[in-house]
Amino acid sequence: MYYSRYFIHEVPLIFFAALLGAALWRYWRKPSWGWAALAGLALGLMHATKETLVFHLAALGVAAVASLWFAPDPRAAWGELRERLRPGLLALGAAVAVLVSVTLFTSCFSHGDGPLDSLRTYLPWLGRAGGDSPHIHPWYFYLERVFWFRPVASGPRFSEGLIGLLAVVGMVTAFLPARWSGGHRGLVRFLAFYTVALLAGYTVISYKTPWCVLGFLHGLILLAGVGAAALFRWIRPTWGIVLVFLAVVAGTVQLGSQAWRASRALATDQRNPYVYAHTSRDFMRLVNRVLGIAAVEPQPTRLGINVMAAGGDYWPLPWYLRGFEEVNWSAGVPEEPYAPVVIAGAQLHAELDEKSEKRWLSAGYYEHRPRVFLELFVELELWKRYLDSIPRVPDDDEE
Numbered sequence: 420m421y422y423s424r425y426f427i428h429e430v431p432l433i434f435f436a437a438l439l440g441a442a443l444w445r446y447w448r449k450p451s452w453g454w455a456a457l458a459g460l461a462l463g464l465m466h467a468t469k470e471t472l473v474f475h476l477a478a479l480g481v482a483a484v485a486s487l488w489f490a491p492d493p494r495a496a497w498g499e500l501r502e503r504l505r506p507g508l509l510a511l512g513a514a515v516a517v518l519v520s521v522t523l524f525t526s527c528f529s530h531g532d533g534p535l536d537s538l539r540t541y542l543p544w545l546g547r548a549g550g551d552s553p554h555i556h557p558w559y560f561y562l563e564r565v566f567w568f569r570p571v572a573s574g575p576r577f578s579e580g581l582i583g584l585l586a587v588v589g590m591v592t593a594f595l596p597a598r599w600s601g602g603h604r605g606l607v608r609f610l611a612f613y614t615v616a617l618l619a620g621y622t623v624i625s626y627k628t629p630w631c632v633l634g635f636l637h638g639l640i641l642l643a644g645v646g647a648a649a650l651f652r653w654i655r656p657t658w659g660i661v662l663v664f665l666a667v668v669a670g671t672v673q674l675g676s677q678a679w680r681a682s683r684a685l686a687t688d689q690r691n692p693y694v695y696a697h698t699s700r701d702f703m704r705l706v707n708r709v710l711g712i713a714a715v716e717p718q719p720t721r722l723g724i725n726v727m728a729a730g731g732d733y734w735p736l737p738w739y740l741r742g743f744e745e746v747n748w749s750a751g752v753p754e755e756p757y758a759p760v761v762i763a764g765a766q767l768h769a770e771l772d773e774k775s776e777k778r779w780l781s782a783g784y785y786e787h788r789p790r791v792f793l794e795l796f797v798e799l800e801l802w803k804r805y806l807d808s809i810p811r812v813p814d815d816d817e818e
Contacts, residue, residue, distance in 0.1 A: 420678045421693045422630050424686065428469040429633040435464040436475050437637065440613075443479075444606060450503050452511055459512035463519025470540050474620045475634065482613035489594075489608065547626045556627040561618070564629055565636060568692035575685070577677060577692045579636075581670030586614075586639040588646030599653065602645045610645075614638030629695050689789065696788050698735060705762070705785035705793060706739045712760060712797060713743070715804045720744050727752055728764035728793070736762065759801050765792035772796060 422430055439461035446454035465472040490496035524533030547554070568577040592600045593608035600607065618635040621627070650663050685691040687700055713719040724746045726733050731750040740746050747758065752767055757779065763769035765784060772781045780802050782795040797805070 421681045421691075422633060424682055427630050429630045432465060432468045432472065432475075433633050433637050435461050435468060436472075436634070439465065439475075440479075440610075446508075447503060450505055450508055452508060455508040455512040456515050459515030460519055462512070463516040463523075466516070466520045466537065467523035470537075470544055471631070471634075474617060477620060478613045478616035481616040482609050485612040485616075486605065486609040490605070552626050554628055555625045558622050560627045561621060561629075561632050561635075564692035565632055570690055574690040575680065577681070579674060579677075581667075581674060582636070582639050582643045585643035585646035585650075585667075588649055589642035589644070590615075590646075592645060592649045600649065602648060607642070607645050610638060610641055614642060629693050699786040699788055701786040702735075702793075705795060706736075708782065708785075708795060709740070709760060709762070711808075712801065712805045715801070715808045722760060723747075723758040724760045724762065725749070725753075725756060725758040726762045727756065727767060727769070728762075729766050732764065732787075732791070733762070733793075757798075759798045761796040763794050763796065765794050769794065769796070 439458055442454050442458035442461055446458060465475065487493060487496045487500060520537070521534050522528065524537050525531060526533065546552075564577075565579050566583050567580070569575070589602075589607060590611040592602070593604055593611050595604075597604060614635050617638060621631050621635065647667055651660060654660050654663055681691050681693060685694070687694060687697045709724070713722045716722050720743055722743060722745065724740060724743055726736055726740070726746060727749040729750065731748070733748065737748070745758075747753075752763070752769055756763075756769065756771060757775065761769070761771055761779065763771070764787075771779045778799050779796045780799055782797050782802065784792045784794050787793045
């Protein structure tokens with residue numbers, strides 16, 4: 420819920436992964452060209468969404484082998500697999516995946532290097548995964564954020580422990596006799612191996628960002644559903660069923676209130692486990708100031724704006740300034756930095772007010788992200804017109 424508040428690749432990636440898993444399961448139950456094509460569509464969309472699909476594919480492979488190995492009759496399970504690996508249907512799925520991926524990576528066949536770029540991306544990515552990145556965290560980074568997070572003693576507690584406990588129950592049912600199971604044992608066993616493998620993959624590498632929890636958390640949520648179903652199957656006395664029901668309801672209320680708190684009151688607060696270099700609330704003050712300045716121009720959308728920040732670190736300004744026609748972007752201070760409005764990263768020390776002999780004025784600093792600031796410079800005459808446009812509150816003597 421929290422990461423659905425803004426754009427992050429993991430949200431569609433997990434959706435397409437779920438679609439792939441559902442299509443593969445349906446194909447396993449009854450092989451057909453429709454399920455093969457749907458699986459290919461989901462795989463192509465995963466590839467076009469984010470390079471971390473390799474973790475999901477590796478986890479799927481591990482889960483498939485482990486599920487066959489731990490099947491009640493491994494020999495029969497391998498024979499069943501060979502029966503379902505039909506070359507024609509597999510070729511159809513692969514063709515759909517390639518067609519979808521190529522279509523999107525080439526921007527509908529207008530950029531021929533796109534598919535090659537999708538492979539080149541792994542060169543810098545491997546460096547980051549190996550530790551060449553500022554996003555290096557200990558192995559328990561994800562577990563801490565999901566199951567117990569309280570960075571300061573006086574801060575709020577965050578925990579999705581209910582999901583974890585029920586997921587463990589769900590995993591256990593995959594290896595119990597059928598009468599104790601909370602679902603199809605083969606499917607639950609596969610899902611358990613997939614989730615554990617995905618968690619292990621993300622845990623082992625040093626590079627970690629909190630939104631990556633969505634991959635294995637999705638698996639844990641499904642397993643938690645299996646665990647809840649199993650508990651209601653196991654417990655016979657009515658009072659026991661009522662107690663389990665009340666416990667699940669209480670846990671669900673806790674998860675819901677936690678999601679509300681994370682998405683509203685603590686949406687940009689560092690005490691929120693899923694906040695990570697988020698845009699500050701103060702950023703919108705900068706956006707509104709620029710929009711207000713533009714409003715005094717005869718043609719607001721033609722206002723010239725220069726944006727410069729070290730390393731091109733100015734997102735999400737491109738989104739908020741998308742309605743302006745004359746915006747220039749740079750990763751440093753260009754030779755000609757002046758425009759009616761200039762937004763500069765504080766670390767560049769642009770000092771355009773001093774260098775222009777006050778023909779440009781500094782209109783203040785605005786927090787972009789925690790400890791990262793942007794400075795606004797406005798051409799003097801434009802700034803005067805903007806100030807004149809602001810309604811003045813009369814003082815007591817004037818009243």
